Amino acid sequence: MVYASSQADFGFKIDFARETEDPARVFRALSGLIDFCKITDKILIKSLDIDDIEPDLLLENIDQGSIRVWLKIVLKSTNDKILHNSIIKAIQFYLVESKSSIIKFINHRDTINNISELSELKERLISLAKDTEVNNLGIYLPPSDKDLLSSIDKCQSAKSELQAADKLYYMIGSSNIPINRDFSISPESLENLRLKEAMESESIMILKVKKPDYLGESKWEFRHGRRIVEAKINDLEWLNRFKKREIIIAPGDAVKAKVKIVEKYDYNGELISSKHTIQKVIEIIPMSPDTQLSLFSDTN
Secondary structure, eight states: OEEEOOOOEEEEEEEOOTTOSOTHHHHHHHHHHHHHHHHHHHHHHHTTTOTTOEEEEEEEEEETTTEEEEEEEEEEESOTTTOOHHHHHHHHHHHHHHHHHHHHHHHTOSSOOOGGGHHHHHHHHHHHHHHHOOOTTOOOOOOOHHHHHHHHHHHHHHHTTSOTTOEEEEEETTEEEEOOSSOOOOHHHHHHHHEEEEEEEEEEEEEEEEEOOSSSSSOEEEEETTEEEEEEEOOHHHHHHHHTTSSOOOTTOEEEEEEEEEEEEETTSOEEEEEEEEEEEEEEEOOOHHHHHHHHHHTO
């Protein structure tokens, strides 16, 4: 494995409110920001379409006072011929400036209302990728909407650890770029931004009960074949009987039920999410005595 050391430093600065509770929040935020950088760099490197190069980060320094964490980008490759100095510097600059572009994109809005808002950011990232001139074919593809939203979500998740009085900056050299603390996208909005089509169907299913909801405040967990299925039960009459213990669910039992399934797909035809709701419980299927005996014998 070949490591190419970095000359392109960047980092994060947190001006934290002193004498406040939950001091660990600062370190949770920094950990999340490092995760944001690592995931984002892996997304960005795909745009260069170069085989056998993997970006990573090294901790360079931590300054006192306001917490300032400096990081170095390193590139890994098993091919000694790939990582020339000019290529190293070009990719490092691309990764540092691209994260700056993502942060500046966040700084100009409080949320994202339409997926088309990513177009300008994608054009900027492609321009930075082309400037590297590291691809012999000159082919540079923009990050997918899914990847960009994942990167942005990682950033907002990290900064949400901080308190309102804390201030956060992205540092490049002597420049401190403030990071917008007001930016936020809910999980539902993230899903809807990618949504092209939702398909709804009903099916009779037999589901093995894995974890019942005894409090009635969350979803039940079932097993369908090798797949785990979480489902809310909307059959209120059956639920009331279950809560009154008129219906007993034992380990290994299954339910036969009418299930509504809502599947959401993005613009590339990829499944975003699958939601199951039990509309009607038809019957309880108890575990057979033979199966119970085999389970007990397996534990011996």
